Amino acid sequence: MSDTPPKNHSARDVLRELFPESYRELFGEAQGQESSLTLGLYPVADGRLALVHGDQLAEFSPLEPRGKNALHCDLCHFTRSRQEAAFYRVVVGARRTRYVTLCLDTAACQRRAGTRGLATLADRIFPIETSYAD
């Protein structure tokens, strides 16, 4: 990464750069109507999820499932089968990684969790060290 660090970009800018297709689906083409505090988990490419909170963005990468125990969703706190949830890895710093379990049906999951649940998850993930990009 030799580009200028995207430090002053909003998460939506980052989302738009990295996943233009998803961005258009989520926010349409509308420009300049920045919501004051975006909070949400959005499906992006390759089974990944992007957690957006205000001007921060974290990328959740799915992991190969291991074992056969039921999973406990870290967002809506439902117990899910292996077919209904997945492990995700989130790099939050140079040597810091978080692992979270989330329902695959993220829209229903977020409805169950509500804004409060999302805010709690965001508190576990953010802030992200911006220097890890090297």
Ligand SMILES: [Zn+2]
């Ligand atoms: Zn869930």
